[in-house]
Amino acid sequence: MPADVSATAGMLAAGGYVADTALATTVHLALRMGRPLFLEGEPGTGKTEIAKVLAAQLPRKLVRLQCYDGLDLSAAAYEWNHARQLMAIRLAEVAGNVADIETSIYDRRYLESRPLLQALEGEPAVLLIDELDRADEPFEAFLLEVLADFQITVPELGTLKAATPPVVIITSNRTREVHDAIRRRCLYHWVDYPDAAREKAILALRAPTVSATLSAQVVAFVQKLREGDYFKLPGVAETIDWANALTALNARELEPASVDATLGVLLKYQDDIAKLKGEEAARLVAEARDSA
């Protein structure tokens, strides 16, 4: 565990994640206080990436639980292996010892662990609960026990408690409001789009093949674009993709023609592309080249 905030920031940077002071502080506190970290923000701002980098740097195994509507116990936490249990019953019948069959078939051996249980057992883990807003409310209620006490109660078996509490990262894109009960148990951080300096640093780390001129212009362009009125603004992930795409097309600098041709990497809605393409894009290119 890093000793202070700057050590945490350094650790994230070593893993290829450029964090601002606020984020580094929050991550540091989550690690030291042993509280789950709840990250909310627009898609593509690097929420999931934090968990990956933490797992690589601590180092711990990364256990990822991708949430979806209807995610239930058997997919998220554990499931009894019915086939093996039935076989055990048959074998017990053949051997003639059916007396203690009830206790023997609800043994840990017949319990298959899914992500949440995997994160509690074995070597220390980083548990990533990704896009919690996609799961439904009943699943959130189940999570409360896991998040508060790092334990899971299996009715047939008892309570399974983590030897080493996992580092828990929860992300949400806000397609639904996550309940206050979950938020209360976590440290909250809103992950915003990075400012120009930080975005340049991210590009330098994540897209090292892109030339300095191009990357400065790309960042200036995207920063200007984010001030505009678009349905879906590009995140950092799109910036990286776009810089790589332009480099793949051998672009040395931003040109209106190559920008028009690659807008699909940056914007993902036809309305937005139609709005930006042509004049507006040319204007932003000129501004970006001036300011970069």
Add this chain to the structure above:
Amino acid sequence: MIPPRSDLAFPSEHALAPNLLAFVRLLRRAGIQLGPGDALGAAEALTLLDLGSRCSVRAALKATLLRRHEQTEIFDAAFDLFWRDPERANVAAAFALMEAQKPEEKSKPGGRRIAEAMAGDRPKPPVPTPEEQPRQLDAAMTVSERERLQTMDFEAMSATEINAAKQEIRRLVLPLDERPTRRFRTDPLGPRVDMRATLRATTRNGGDFRAILRKRRITRPPPLVAICDISGSMARYAQILLHFLHAVTNDRERVHSFLFGTRLSNITRQLKHRDPEIAFEMVSHMVPDWSGGTRIGEALEDFNQHWGRRVLGQGAVVLLITDGLDREGGRGLAEATDRLKRSCRKLIWLNPLLRYAGFQPKSQGIKAMLPHVHEFRPVHNLASLRELIEALGERRR
């Protein structure tokens, strides 16, 4: 100097503790709900940091005291005021400032107007009927009067009749248009085998299969999102429909309500209050543009941009309540309505103008919106509200 981590013990020997508590109280007064546990968490966080870094302290307090992004603005204002130099005089000044901000909000003219409108005591004379006087005295209406009320236009109702209509609305129950979820419950006639339950029953019998237990999908109603126009031309209807929305909000889960005139306000949290009078009082403090002009296109764009992705998930049904009379002549309206339609499962437009038999969509706004909605219905009296409720109950085939 950073004190050693004393495991949740509050660092009371420091001047920091009383200041932190005062700060938490300040946030609480500014409307952020915080318990003692939150203050303890914040105190613990501060013991782990170098208190010289203002940025770190701000981030730590944010991480431990905030729950949602919307609170950031209030927090930042409070933080800047309070921690500039937390000496008595400044703290007092900060408190005074935060306090001063609150009543100012209350005295907005729009607030008064909506409060008056909500009280429903504005005289409304256009239908002077001879039996007006006795009805006001007689609280319980006769059957024929209730029947007449069903088809009476909200616009033409007197204050008493409005009150009666509100009573009727409270009695309306939304049927549950159930949608299957991906969760299961045990059901003896269910279509699927519940292996876990079957096996548990089997072992109870020492390994003998007695019966196969079954399960079926749980169903639940989809989320409902209402976007209601409160401009001058809609004021009368909006007053009634707010009662309807309040009743619906408290009757089922996952209902979100928005009001717009010239700007969009989310009133979901306010409407969740059980008592309608208190709920509307809270709404009135929030909404500045009651009975003003309308900018439908802008309001819908705002909704798409900032709320669409947050409340339209999981197959939401959208009720768009407006007469379509747009001050901007329908600019940007077609695109915004189309985007809204494509983001939800069903877009129902409720328009009180539809009560006129020969209604022709002539206004720019109506022409722009009409091709982009799934359904178009009148909503001007109790009977039409009933029809709406039936339509909401229909399964989509």
